[in-house]
Amino acid sequence: MSPANDRDANAFRLRLRAQPALRLDLAGFVPQALGGETPSGVARRALWHGNEQVPIGEFFDVEAMAADGPELVFEGDLSRCDGLGRGLDGGRIRVEGDVGDYVGSGMRAGEIVVTGSAGLLAACEMAGGRLEVGGDVGDYAASALPGDMDGMRGGLFIVRGKAGARFGDRMRRGTAVVFGDAGDFLASRLVAGTIAVAGAVGAHCGYGMRRGTLIFAGPQPEPPPTFVPTGHDVQVIWTLLARSLAVHGGPFAALAAARPRRFVGDLAADGKGEWLLPA
Amino acid sequence: MSTLRLKGGRIIDPANGIDGEVRDIGVRDGRIVALHPAEKVDREFDVSGMVVMAGGIDMHTHIGGGKVNLARMLLPEDHRANRAPDNPLELASAGCCTPGTLATGYRYAEMGYTAAFEPAMAPSNARHAHMEMGDTPILDHGAYVMLGNDELMLRMLAEGQDFERIRDYVGWTIHATRAMGVKVVNPGGISAFKFNQRKLDVDEDHTHWRITPRQVVQTLARALTELGIPHPLHIHASNLGVPGNIGSTLATIAALEGLRGHLTHVQFHAYGTEGARKFSSAARELAEAVNANPNVSIDVGQITFGQTVTASGDTMRQHANADLGSPRKWIGADIECDAGCGIVPFRYREESFVNALQWAIGLELFLLVDDPWRVVLTTDHPNGGPFTSYPHLIRLLMDKSFRDEQLAKLHPEVAVNALLRGIGRELSLNEIAIMTRAAPARLLGLADRGQLGEGAAADIAVYREDPDREAMFTTPEYVFKDGELVVQRGRLVATPVGGTHFLEPEFDPAIERMLAKYADEHLATAWRHAAIGRDELCACANGGRLLACPLHGRGGRK
Amino acid sequence: MSAAAMLEINGVVIDDTFAEAFPMKATRLVITAHNATWANHAAVALTGFATSVIACGCEAGIERVLEPGETPDGRPGVAVLIFSMSGKDLAKQIERRVGQCVLTCPTTAVYTGLDGPPDADRTALGKNLRFFGDGWQISKVIDGRRYWRVPVMDGEFVAEETTPVVKAVGGGNLLILAHDTEAALGAAEAAVVAMRALPNVILPFPGGVVRSGSKIGSKYASLPASSNDAFCPALTPLAKRTELSAEVGCVMEIVIDGLTDGDVAAAMRVGMEAVVARGAAAGVRRISAGNYGGKLGPYLYRLHALLGKEGA
Incomplete structure (x- = not known):
């Protein structure tokens, strides 16, 4: 990079040169923390590579780019890069490729877009902002870190591909939309929040859910024995939900016209959760 | 053979009546010796102007065994909050209020502590406790085995069996579990909890066994006296944390009838019911009782503000506290019907009236008991707060103006009305050395620890003088463990394996037949695995030294 | 009332006065x-x-x-x-x-x-x-x-x-002074229809019209407000402060609450226009407004200004 290009910037493009031998911890590499830095300054920032700290320039080519606000664009297969956008509190991150574990964990504001797939624990304990994964997400997405009481607790999480197991485990607030299939234990121990899924779901869907809403826009799963139907008119809340989901298009575009069946459960855990089955 | 000399330090060694005398300390092969000033040594440390004390001894800290591990598992978030590793000597270990075994050893040593004792080892879980303590580097360790809620002892009491048989059972249990003493937790109460009692006062009947906590305390205290166990019965009294429990605490002292007893974490047992909130300090009443009963010693269980986790054998009280948990999760457990445990995460808050008063009560107890030899500095780690808060606690005790400053930040009713406000006492370095070294060593029967006399183990902490006692005790200049330099300027430089203190009291082997029969009929584990042999103890202790402690009046089996 | 301030449209006199409203x-x-x-x-x-x-x-x-x-x-x-x-x-x-x-x-x-x-x-x-x-x-x-x-x-x-x-505005008002009850009601009803077509305002009284216009205070110490004697035709010959002449036999008031100052003004304007459109032929004599000399509220609506005739 020529020194002439090494000016302060608030947006950077980081191109992965080679696969790291170990996991890279990208937590802390958020747009707002790098605003006003030069590309060479960014390249010197240390990150954890396994058990040692190395400058990010060891793995990435960094260049400034034009953008409206603080933004980072990562290019390449970042599937060994974890913690991207952890605690993000504003600005935008875009990953053109796959990304590793913990993407968007604990983010509070701002936007992350991953064009490829994400690893484990995507959006775990996410509290606000918007996270969109173009491909699949691994297990425990929108869930809690081990031992924590609450999973995702706000914001909007969109998965265009498939979701792994335990999606939304202990989720408490916010909206998650899954276009593809979901794995086993979807919405297990759900405290509250809304999950809309367009694909098929695995075993034990809604296991132990206490409150919250599951909307099945595609295949209609058979509710387990610990869920029971309620016969009343839910048009009002359904219209509010369906209109909100319609912006995501595709299988979610025309839900408002449906008259969903409603089941409540898990009766083994408070039973104030609901399944809405529109077809 | 290796020798070293600490030159010109100010020695605070209350066990040998030395308070501030400037002189050298010599060490040969891990023992303190008199060295001729001209004798050449392998290494000499200039500690002039610095304070030299024996290594600290924490005689009540939950560092190993089932419930400590349950607490770790319950709070992974505590381990995620770890600082970034910066010392290649340290292996991965984390945690603040429930540190891993390694971090426990590291953090204790960094404060100048060289021994720590787990106070609540369940007999059936003794191996686990020894293995965790063995995995804790640097520190010497030992544990008190829990009795007094086990089905067998309560049944023996209820059946009116001969005292001698109960005594033999107690002796066998200490021997088999390689314990350093016996702890009784909420005497009879943990068992009563399982029979749906939610409280059990000192003279209240256990609904099933029809025995009282008073009987349990008396029987155990007498058994330990007759067995020659150096550490008096370690008593977690009835009604922990309950307003008005001072009555139970005083009744427990009376139940000892002059036999030795050590009341632990007494801060949680010194509550009155005065005032609009029906919750008040009974520190003065308890301190007066301790002052008047020379057979009684205490450790305080001071609370400090912030996040911690309460881990107690007292299933009954922890069940009652579970709703106060923060974060709101808890574990209650029981093992082989011989002891229980309850884990409740807790955040002590300055703005809480109750927590602020608890803080004041703890300090009042430290300052109102006249004889420092019967008061040990503890936070009941992690129940009142993590042990890493000891330097802060020391400053609170040594610095009245600092104490007042902290008090003023608390809930206004406490800040204005606390008995503590009127207490001007500031502890001296000598008194701190007693409460953190000499007294616990004496109460445990550790003749060669907690002191700097000739022949003592060279567990030594050297502190740079600082009027800010918290800074001083946070970062010792040097810490030696058995003569090996383990900490320099508050940073680890070596992590040797610590030793295990234990007792091997005598008992009539005839008791084993009865115990075997009981185990066959009632227990899940096989009788032949009940006792931990010396070789196995050594393996559990990570190859650390076995430090058999002599019994009173007999001398231990060698 | 000075001659310079005289405004008459379609035979209806618009008083040179203002309505006074307060924050709500x-x-x-x-x-x-x-x-x-x-x-x-x-x-x-x-x-x-x-x-x-x-x-x-x-x-x-x-x-x-x-x-x-x-x-x-x-x-x-x-x-x-x-x-x-x-x-x-x-x-x-x-x-x-x-x-x-x-x-x-x-x-x-x-x-x-x-x-x-x-x-x-x-x-x-x-x-x-x-x-x-x-x-x-x-x-x-x-x-x-x-x-x-x-x-x-x-x-x-x-x-x-x-x-x-x-924050909102309450107490905007119009007084419609007519020859008789039929004329006053007809004008008020027409004004209400026009005003209710606007957003952000309500006319809180029954049918949008109130006949018990009030003044602040009373001879009875316990009452905070009492009948607006200056606009009571029954008191035209009696009340010292009467605002009425003998040709006024009935007065109706329309009270307006609106989300903003501008909303209240717009409603008053269309209300007046509806009344004026009926004209003197329908028995309407004057349009006035209630105020308390500027004491009550910070919002003052000058009738002439609302009709774009300020200073005419």
Whole structure:
């Protein structure tokens, strides 16, 4: 990079040169923390590579780019890069490729877009902002870190591909939309929040859910024995939900016209959760 | 053979009546010796102007065994909050209020502590406790085995069996579990909890066994006296944390009838019911009782503000506290019907009236008991707060103006009305050395620890003088463990394996037949695995030294 | 009245005076129901007995009827505005009125009708009413708004958690002075129709018209207000401060509450235009307005200025 290009910037493009031998911890590499830095300054920032700290320039080519606000664009297969956008509190991150574990964990504001797939624990304990994964997400997405009481607790999480197991485990607030299939234990121990899924779901869907809403826009799963139907008119809340989901298009575009069946459960855990089955 | 000399330090060694005398300390092969000033040594440390004390001894800290591990598992978030590793000597270990075994050893040593004792080892879980303590580097360790809620002892009491048989059972249990003493937790109460009692006062009947906590305390205290166990019965009294429990605490002292007893974490047992909130300090009443009963010693269980986790054998009280948990999760457990445990995460808050008063009560107890030899500095780690808060606690005790400053930040009713406000006492370095070294060593029967006399183990902490006692005790200049330099300027430089203190009291082997029969009929584990042999103890202790402690009046089996 | 200030349109004299209004706190609620009938029932009940803050706690009215395409849940609805003297009074009235008149009314749901700035004060809408659910209530956050769902016998009552409280203007008014009752009523009714077509305002009195115009104070110490003797035709020959001449036999007042200063002004303008359009031929003599010499409120609406004839 020529020194002439090494000016302060608030947006950077980081191109992965080679696969790291170990996991890279990208937590802390958020747009707002790098605003006003030069590309060479960014390249010197240390990150954890396994058990040692190395400058990010060891793995990435960094260049400034034009953008409206603080933004980072990562290019390449970042599937060994974890913690991207952890605690993000504003600005935008875009990953053109796959990304590793913990993407968007604990983010509070701002936007992350991953064009490829994400690893484990995507959006775990996410509290606000918007996270969109173009491909699949691994297990425990929108869930809690081990031992924590609450999973995702706000914001909007969109998965265009498939979701792994335990999606939304202990989720408490916010909206998650899954276009593809979901794995086993979807919405297990759900405290509250809304999950809309367009694909098929695995075993034990809604296991132990206490409150919250599951909307099945595609295949209609058979509710387990610990869920029971309620016969009343839910048009009002359904219209509010369906209109909100319609912006995501595709299988979610025309839900408002449906008259969903409603089941409540898990009766083994408070039973104030609901399944809405529109077809 | 290796020798070293600490030159010109100010020695605070209350066990040998030395308070501030400037002189050298010599060490040969891990023992303190008199060295001729001209004798050449392998290494000499200039500690002039610095304070030299024996290594600290924490005689009540939950560092190993089932419930400590349950607490770790319950709070992974505590381990995620770890600082970034910066010392290649340290292996991965984390945690603040429930540190891993390694971090426990590291953090204790960094404060100048060289021994720590787990106070609540369940007999059936003794191996686990020894293995965790063995995995804790640097520190010497030992544990008190829990009795007094086990089905067998309560049944023996209820059946009116001969005292001698109960005594033999107690002796066998200490021997088999390689314990350093016996702890009784909420005497009879943990068992009563399982029979749906939610409280059990000192003279209240256990609904099933029809025995009282008073009987349990008396029987155990007498058994330990007759067995020659150096550490008096370690008593977690009835009604922990309950307003008005001072009555139970005083009744427990009376139940000892002059036999030795050590009341632990007494801060949680010194509550009155005065005032609009029906919750008040009974520190003065308890301190007066301790002052008047020379057979009684205490450790305080001071609370400090912030996040911690309460881990107690007292299933009954922890069940009652579970709703106060923060974060709101808890574990209650029981093992082989011989002891229980309850884990409740807790955040002590300055703005809480109750927590602020608890803080004041703890300090009042430290300052109102006249004889420092019967008061040990503890936070009941992690129940009142993590042990890493000891330097802060020391400053609170040594610095009245600092104490007042902290008090003023608390809930206004406490800040204005606390008995503590009127207490001007500031502890001296000598008194701190007693409460953190000499007294616990004496109460445990550790003749060669907690002191700097000739022949003592060279567990030594050297502190740079600082009027800010918290800074001083946070970062010792040097810490030696058995003569090996383990900490320099508050940073680890070596992590040797610590030793295990234990007792091997005598008992009539005839008791084993009865115990075997009981185990066959009632227990899940096989009788032949009940006792931990010396070789196995050594393996559990990570190859650390076995430090058999002599019994009173007999001398231990060698 | 000086000759220079004389303004007469279509035979109707517009007094050179001003209406005086005061600050209030207000919110808009949207009530929907299975059909327009039940939305209307709820709205009528909710805005009933809400003519004056003096004894009703608030002033409320139906702002307009909403088509299904305009409501959050796609059902027929009604927008109502509620005004009180303080946020606290408003909160109390919303809770009582929504609790007694909407929660109770078949098939209804209630939402806020205001977007409000993000930092706007908000007051409880469903937030406290949810406890009617006795623990069975559940909430749903959709696009940042929380809704409470309270099980009731016809299904569930959905109520948005809170509604913004905005600064508003109360007490704008017009006085219509006519030859007789028929003429006064006819003019007032025409004005009400025109004014109610505007957004952001309500006319809180029955039919939008009030005949008991008041002045501040009374000879009776315990009464804060009393009959506006200056505009009572019965007192034209008696009252020292009468504003009437012998040809005025009946006076009607229209009171306007609006979300902003401009909303009140616009409503007064179209009201006056409707009256003036009928003209002297319909028996209208004058248009005046109530004020308290500028003592009561910061909002002054000069009638001439509203008609674009200031200084004419």
